[in-house]
Amino acid sequence: xxxxxxxxxxxxxxxxxxxxxxxxxxxxxxxxxxxxxxxxxxxxxxxxxxxxxxxxxxxxxxxxxxxxxxxxxxxxxxxxxxxxxxxxxxxxxxxxxxxxxxxxxxxxxxxxxxxxxxx
Numbered sequence: 001x002x003x004x005x006x007x008x009x010x011x012x013x014x015x016x017x018x019x020x021x022x023x024x025x026x027x028x029x030x031x032x033x034x035x036x037x038x039x040x041x042x043x044x045x046x047x048x049x050x051x052x053x054x055x056x057x058x059x060x061x062x063x064x065x066x067x068x069x070x071x072x073x074x075x076x077x078x079x080x081x082x083x084x085x086x087x088x089x090x091x092x093x094x095x096x097x098x099x100x101x102x103x104x105x106x107x108x109x110x111x112x113x114x115x116x117x118x119x
Contacts, residue, residue, distance in 0.1 A: 001025040002047040002117045007037040009055045034058045053080035075116045
């Protein structure tokens with residue numbers, strides 16, 4: 001099972017992802033502040049980051065870029081309610097493995113997480 005970090009400026013969205021993935025046996029930490037998430041990633045072994053694209057101070061793509069500096073091997077899935085080709089390309093270029101559109105579909109999330117972490 002994986003150690004997963006979720007960063008979403010809407011805490012309910014992060015908690016939904018946490019509930020879905022904990023049922024699958026993963027350990028999930030949820031953050032609403034970019035700085036807290038980056039501190040957590042720096043101090044802990046995180047296998048997968050699930051990042052919302054629209055955040056408070058930074059974009060999810062900017063957070064991904066910082067996370068990749070801290071943990072180059074970390075996997076990432078981007079979430080967005082506002083999908084655009086530009087953000088998808090940028091996220092994938094920076095090393096995100098997958099891209100999910102909100103509202104979150106439970107089965108899609110479980111499948112993508114399993115694929116990304118190699119289950």
